[in-house]
Amino acid sequence: MLKGKSVLLGISGGIAAYKSAYLCSMLVKAGCDVQVIMTENATNFVGPATFEALTGHRTLTDTFDRNHEFSTEHVSVADKTDLVIIAPATANVLAKFAHGIADDMLTTTVLACDCLKIAAPAMNTRMYENPVTSDNLKTLKAYGWDILEPASGRLACGDVGKGRMPEPDVLFDAVVQAVSSPKDMTGLNVLVSAGPTREALDPVRFITNHSSGKMGYAIAGAAATRGAHVTLVSGPVAITPPADADIVSVESAQEMYNAVTDRAGKNDIIIMAAAVADYTPLHYSDQKIKKSDSDYSLELARTKDILKALGEIKEKNQTLCGFAMETENVLENARKKLISKKADIIAANTANGENTGFKTDTNILTLITKDNETTLPLMTKEECAHRLLDAILELRR
Numbered sequence: 002m003l004k005g006k007s008v009l010l011g012i013s014g015g016i017a018a019y020k021s022a023y024l025c026s027m028l029v030k031a032g033c034d035v036q037v038i039m040t041e042n043a044t045n046f047v048g049p050a051t052f053e054a055l056t057g058h059r060t061l062t063d064t065f066d067r068n069h070e071f072s073t074e075h076v077s078v079a080d081k082t083d084l085v086i087i088a089p090a091t092a093n094v095l096a097k098f099a100h101g102i103a104d105d106m107l108t109t110t111v112l113a114c115d116c117l118k119i120a121a122p123a124m125n126t127r128m129y130e131n132p133v134t135s136d137n138l139k140t141l142k143a144y145g146w147d148i149l150e151p152a153s154g155r156l157a158c159g160d161v162g163k164g165r166m167p168e169p170d171v172l173f174d175a176v177v178q179a180v181s182s183p184k185d186m187t188g189l190n191v192l193v194s195a196g197p198t199r200e201a202l203d204p205v206r207f208i209t210n211h212s213s214g215k216m217g218y219a220i221a222g223a224a225a226t227r228g229a230h231v232t233l234v235s236g237p238v239a240i241t242p243p244a245d246a247d248i249v250s251v252e253s254a255q256e257m258y259n260a261v262t263d264r265a266g267k268n269d270i271i272i273m274a275a276a277v278a279d280y281t282p283l284h285y286s287d288q289k290i291k292k293s294d295s296d297y298s299l300e301l302a303r304t305k306d307i308l309k310a311l312g313e314i315k316e317k318n319q320t321l322c323g324f325a326m327e328t329e330n331v332l333e334n335a336r337k338k339l340i341s342k343k344a345d346i347i348a349a350n351t352a353n354g355e356n357t358g359f360k361t362d363t364n365i366l367t368l369i370t371k372d373n374e375t376t377l378p379l380m381t382k383e384e385c386a387h388r389l390l391d392a393i394l395e396l397r398r
């Protein structure tokens with residue numbers, strides 16, 4: 002994946018700079034052409050010669066160094082760079098990147114780069130949690146930077162808290178991830194629904210289904226990785242949401258309907274992957290329903306059809322994707338759903354396959370549009386998510 006990629010490894014003046022030598026070595030071993038640029042302050046922590054030995058290139062620090070091939074080396078380095086990773090990223094250098102300050106070789110070159118950029122902030126917890134730093138990180142995210150979450154633990158200054166640079170293998174994985182996922186959804190607002198709903202009968206009982214939320218969460222995570230602003234409307238699940246999505250937690254089908262339809266107008270792409278209850282108890286009992294010796298029957302009322310409602314209010318340039326989870330006549334039912342709900346694409350999957358449907362980490366999707374029908378092979382839900390997003394972007398072209 003990384004073979005032949007030109008990586009700019011930027012190192013600023015933090016105590017974690019020594020770890021970047023390992024990262025540098027891993028990138029070189031993976032076949033990357035690595036150019037290291039250090040801030041003047043970073044050279045107090047680790048010597049440029051270490052990186053020169055690892056990369057085979059002169060480590061750059063000085064924009065006005067006369068001893069090089071081109072007079073505008075910052076531009077020539079930026080031109081050939083496929084990916085920038087700043088590790089460690091000091092509070093100072095993050096502030097400069099966020100505000101377009103270009104007063105040394107690193108900040109000047111990065112400002113001239115229009116490729117993928119990753120920063121690994123590393124600093125004292127109070128520096129990290131300072132609202133100024135938080136705002137700078139938000140700004141960088143809005144400009145499309147990937148900001149890696151620092152780890153928590155004992156810091157070099159003796160404090161315990163958040164601010165440690167992740168280990169080199171985590172940084173390396175982030176580079177692999179960034180290279181394999183293009184930022185082709187930057188600027189798009191994406192709404193994803195996921196998980197089951199719970200329809201309460203009384204204060205202690207509810208009707209639900211087996212949805213784990215894994216498919217919808219994978220879609221939300223994939224869209225966020227590709228640069229989209231993601232809102233994830235989620236029923237109750239037991240999995241971790243993607244770090245970069247705005248989470249709206251709901252319980253019932255009615256709450257999901259309200260949360261989704263309220264936000265629909267602000268989104269370019271809407272993907273309904275939630276398993277929403279079709280029926281809800283007609284009457285809710287304020288008190289626990291007491292058991293008796295006789296049978297009990299429950300009257301159910303139809304819930305609101307969210308996908309249908311979205312199809313009716315769909316705006317021009319908005320792409321609507323529904324999911325069809327079936328146990329029989331999967332494709333036939335999915336094709337009908339595409340038309341009746343005025344959706345642009347339906348992802349059909351079966352509930353009763355061995356490695357597909359609810360709870361599993363894998364799935365087989367058939368993507369159905371008005372002109373096309375593609376059945377994907379068995380793959381992880383993350384891979385399914387990317388293939389579905391590829392298909393949606395193709396529709397929008």
Ligand SMILES: Cc1cc2nc3c(=O)[nH]c(=O)nc-3n(C[C@H](O)[C@H](O)[C@H](O)COP(=O)(O)O)c2cc1C
Nearest residue numbers: 013014015016040042043091092093094123124125
């Ligand atoms: C021993 C020592 C360790 C430091 N560690 C960090 C750090 O981990 N993160 C950080 O943001 N600043 C750290 N600083 C402060 C920065 O070095 C300082 O803000 C400097 O101006 C950053 O310059 P640069 O961003 O151009 O590399 C440290 C300073 C010293 C003296």
